Amino acid sequence: MMHHDRSYGRPLSLLVAFLAGIWLTGTTAWAYEAHDAVSDVDVFRGLGIAASVAGILLLIFVQYVYRKRIRHGTYHRLLLVGVFLLPVTATWSTTTTVMEGTKMVQACASCHVMDPFVNDMKNQSSPTLAARHYRNNWIAKDQCYACHVTYGVTGTLAGKRDGFRHWLHYVTDTYPDPIQYVGSYSNSNCLSCHRGTNKWERVKSHQALLGELSADRIACITCHGPPHPLPDERAAAAANRTALVVKPRE
């Protein structure tokens, strides 16, 4: 029976060499902007690609090419790797890639319906809250996620449900353009950074309205808005297909 082992030894060594090549070149195809250092997302993405390619090739070889030529025990050991270990690794890597990757601004910008929001945020002359936070570098990275934390791995179930609903509307083209925000935005997203700072504490109305703000009975953007361009401004930008310029508030 030993000659059987030798018969698939060469293809397996070629497979290992192929996977090593994938591993070394895989990270260059990512859609994100180039970074100086390798990010966590890149690492998990590379791991997921390697696990998926290895799993697919291993299972095709084991199940459809060498099934009758390998011993029973070897077959089951290879299935343990191909149907359990590698899929679990791929699932874990993909989950981490999605959860970490969706925090990035590029992920939000990957759907064109978000273009007006991202363009406005990067607009140097825009007066919106998002643009001011971005322009002044108040949030170092993942600027969308910093204020919309419900989408992350520690976010709420409602955030995941809304994300799925948004995706479904997008791919089925059943969303209003410009899009409307449905739901409520918790002040805790703002207060988690601002409350307790000297600048925030100095404003008397903040202290007077603290109960109302904490209970979300008054929104922060009532005084400090708008956070993003208004629907009519977004509609105009979409019609012109140009970078959005929002007029300063008087």
Add this chain to the structure above:
Amino acid sequence: METENPKVVYRTSVWVTIQLSLAVNCAIAGMACVLFFLWKGFGAWTIGVGTFVGMPLLMLAVLLYLGAVVTDLKTRGAL
């Protein structure tokens, strides 16, 4: 003197074979979907195929595999 044969050959049941075959095919399809997403990056269709199709297929494959292993072990009297 009666000697005991320690090597007993168990045949894998048809149900286990079917489960394993389904698990293999689900795993191949799931990993292909996940690979598509990971390779292409974030996009409406890639994330849909990768996470809403690929991940459930991978989880189904793992569950089918575990089911087949448990069934097989029970058949052999190991559980």
